[in-house]
Amino acid sequence: MVLIMAVVSFLLFALFETDKLDVAGKVLGPYSSVEQREIWLENNGYNEPFLKRYVLWVGNALRGDFGQSIELKVPVSQVLGDRLANTGMLALALFALMIPIALAMGIFAGMKEGSLRDRTISITAVATTSIPEFASATLLTAIFVFWLGWLPGTSSMSSGFEWQQLVLPVAVLLLYDVGYVARMTRASMAEVMTSQYVRTAILKGIPYRRVVLKHALRNALIAPFTVIMLQLNWLLSGVIVVEVFFAYKGFGSLLYDAALFGDIYLIEACTLVAVFVAVFSQFISDVGYTLLNPRIRF
Amino acid sequence: MADDAAGTSSTDGATPTPQRPSLPRRVFGTLALLRESPLGMVGAALVLFWVLMAVLAPVLPLYDPLEPLTPFQSMGATAPDGGTLWLGTDHRGRDILSRVIWSSQRVLVWATLATVVAYIFGMAMGCVAGYLGGWWDEVISFFANVLLSFPVMILFVIIVTVLGASGMNIVIAVTFASAPAIMRIVRGLILDLRTRDYVYAAQTRGESPWFIMLVELLPNARGPLIVDACLRLGYTVVAIATLGFLGLGLPPPEPDWGMMIKEAVPLGSFAGREMVIPALALSSLILGFNMLADGLREISLRD
Numbered sequence: 118m119v120l121i122m123a124v125v126s127f128l129l130f131a132l133f134e135t136d137k138l139d140v141a142g143k144v145l146g147p148y149s150s151v152e153q154r155e156i157w158l159e160n161n162g163y164n165e166p167f168l169k170r171y172v173l174w175v176g177n178a179l180r181g182d183f184g185q186s187i188e189l190k191v192p193v194s195q196v197l198g199d200r201l202a203n204t205g206m207l208a209l210a211l212f213a214l215m216i217p218i219a220l221a222m223g224i225f226a227g228m229k230e231g232s233l234r235d236r237t238i239s240i241t242a243v244a245t246t247s248i249p250e251f252a253s254a255t256l257l258t259a260i261f262v263f264w265l266g267w268l269p270g271t272s273s274m275s276s277g278f279e280w281q282q283l284v285l286p287v288a289v290l291l292l293y294d295v296g297y298v299a300r301m302t303r304a305s306m307a308e309v310m311t312s313q314y315v316r317t318a319i320l321k322g323i324p325y326r327r328v329v330l331k332h333a334l335r336n337a338l339i340a341p342f343t344v345i346m347l348q349l350n351w352l353l354s355g356v357i358v359v360e361v362f363f364a365y366k367g368f369g370s371l372l373y374d375a376a377l378f379g380d381i382y383l384i385e386a387c388t389l390v391a392v393f394v395a396v397f398s399q400f401i402s403d404v405g406y407t408l409l410n411p412r413i414r415f
Numbered sequence: 416m417a418d419d420a421a422g423t424s425s426t427d428g429a430t431p432t433p434q435r436p437s438l439p440r441r442v443f444g445t446l447a448l449l450r451e452s453p454l455g456m457v458g459a460a461l462v463l464f465w466v467l468m469a470v471l472a473p474v475l476p477l478y479d480p481l482e483p484l485t486p487f488q489s490m491g492a493t494a495p496d497g498g499t500l501w502l503g504t505d506h507r508g509r510d511i512l513s514r515v516i517w518s519s520q521r522v523l524v525w526a527t528l529a530t531v532v533a534y535i536f537g538m539a540m541g542c543v544a545g546y547l548g549g550w551w552d553e554v555i556s557f558f559a560n561v562l563l564s565f566p567v568m569i570l571f572v573i574i575v576t577v578l579g580a581s582g583m584n585i586v587i588a589v590t591f592a593s594a595p596a597i598m599r600i601v602r603g604l605i606l607d608l609r610t611r612d613y614v615y616a617a618q619t620r621g622e623s624p625w626f627i628m629l630v631e632l633l634p635n636a637r638g639p640l641i642v643d644a645c646l647r648l649g650y651t652v653v654a655i656a657t658l659g660f661l662g663l664g665l666p667p668p669e670p671d672w673g674m675m676i677k678e679a680v681p682l683g684s685f686a687g688r689e690m691v692i693p694a695l696a697l698s699s700l701i702l703g704f705n706m707l708a709d710g711l712r713e714i715s716l717r718d
Binding site: 120121124125128132133240243244246247248249250251252253255256258259263264350351353354355357358361362372373376377379384387388391392395396399 | 454557560561564565566567568569572573576577649653656657660661662673676680687690691694695697698701702704705706709
């Protein structure tokens with residue numbers, strides 16, 4: 118995990134800061150002269166060897182200092198904190214809804230594999246996951262904003278927090294994510310339901326409800342747990358599209374704006390944070406998996 | 416493509432094996448199997464529909480997708496020259512039907528190209544990692560893990576903004592994002608296949624590692640790879656359309672679905688049809704790919 122972060126940070130640094138004059142040009146603007154750029158490079162320690170600069174940069178990044186945003190003229194850490202909080206709120210709302218819905222769908226489908234209910238739920242899951250986020254955002258906007266007029270079409274939260282503005286972004290992410298987790302839960306549940314101990318429990322005459330809730334569920338939920346943690350990685354992708362579409366002031370739109378503007382310090386910081394979240398959630402899911410399933414030891 | 420290689424390797428045996436049916440016949444045989452999966456049939460029909468549209472786009476009696484006629488015409492309106500605008504026109508008066516169909520061609524061509532390139536790299540890396548093992552495996556797997564730890568869209572946005580938005584750069588971005596995942600699948604399959612007797616036989620014959628990888632191993636790993644390729648084509652179409660929507664995709668003025676939605680969104684409710692139609696088109700194609708992949712997987716698990 119540490120090794121991956123080290124390599125990722127090195128790749129990012131090499132990608133964006135190898136060409137020193139280009140960095141200075143980005144910071145000072147396209148109309149700065151070469152002399153100005155060289156003075157800036159000298160003053161900001163850019164004439165040190167590449168590896169030394171990299172080590173200093175990593176040291177600063179670890180202390181939360183990512184430099185000054187070129188576009189917004191404020192410290193990167195400050196903007197990043199605000200935007201991450203906004204995206205965190207989105208993610209919280211999403212997970213609060215997605216986990217119960219997806220688990221319920223998966224459990225109901227997996228209880229009787231091949232039944233009509235299973236078929237219906239599985240096809241729904243495939244269908245919702247198939248629709249790309251910006252397409253479902255378009256369709257939902259067309260229905261709820263233009264046609265019915267129930268919800269606002271943008272979610273910039275410019276006049277304070279309004280829950281209505283959160284509905285559509287969460288709905289779009291929910292539609293996309295719920296199907297995958299539901300399918301994983303279904304597969305895991307279907308497998309457990311055919312196992313020996315569930316058959317024994319049913320044959321012992323324990324009520325079906327109790328078999329499902331007490332015996333089957335505990336083991337069936339191990340796989341979905343890992344999948345839900347890995348969903349964070351997908352979420353960080355989806356959040357870019359959804360936030361740009363709804364003009365939500367979150368992490369994804371920040372990264373997008375930074376990328377379009379060429380705000381290299383901001384891109385570096387955002388990417389590092391995103392990769393860290395992705396790698397860390399993977400780590401948590403591995404640890405959690407061994408805790409939940411004692412048969413697995415690394 | 417992998418099928419004919421399997422045909423040649425099976426004739427190497429000492430006893431004469433019965434002649435395998437010709438390639439087109441085998442392809443049709445596989446497709447006929449799909450009849451057993453209604454889901455797969457629907458998927459295949461959707462994909463086939465869009466492929467046909469893409470191929471026939473130059474032949475169909477369509478208006479020029481770039482030529483402005485009358486703006487904001489509703490569905491079925493009459494064009495200035497007397498023809499019918501089945502889906503109306505967009506904010507600049509361009510025929511929406513024509514734009515949707517031409518988009519399918521553009522998106523499918525680039526998506527196929529990108530997926531094929533990603534597969535070439537992914538399969539090469541997976542074969543080397545899985546068959547040679549040792550340091551090769553360590554190094555390739557580590558770099559695959561590094562690339563896989565990036566959320567996909569972030570990787571796309573970074574690569575495309577650094578290199579600039581163009582078709583070839585999208586191919587590069589897709590390769591970076593997909594090849595590690597393909598490599599993992601291929602590596603897993605090869606690890607399983609490399610202990611088979613026919614591989615030992617080839618090693619004893621003194622075949623080179625490349626021959627064994629390409630002729631003995633890859634054709635026998637084709638089943639899961641075809642399913643994955645189907646899904647991955649879908650992902651790539653989504654990626655291209657999403658980049659188009661973010662303004663980082665294939666350059667204008669030729670239409671693609673993502674770009675059509677991007678142009679329509681700021682216009683709000685005036686352009687409802689203009690954004691819903693490409694969204695539906697894109698969703699139906701992706702749904703087709705996913706259902707086809709599901710159907711193929713179902714069939715391959717059955718026998």
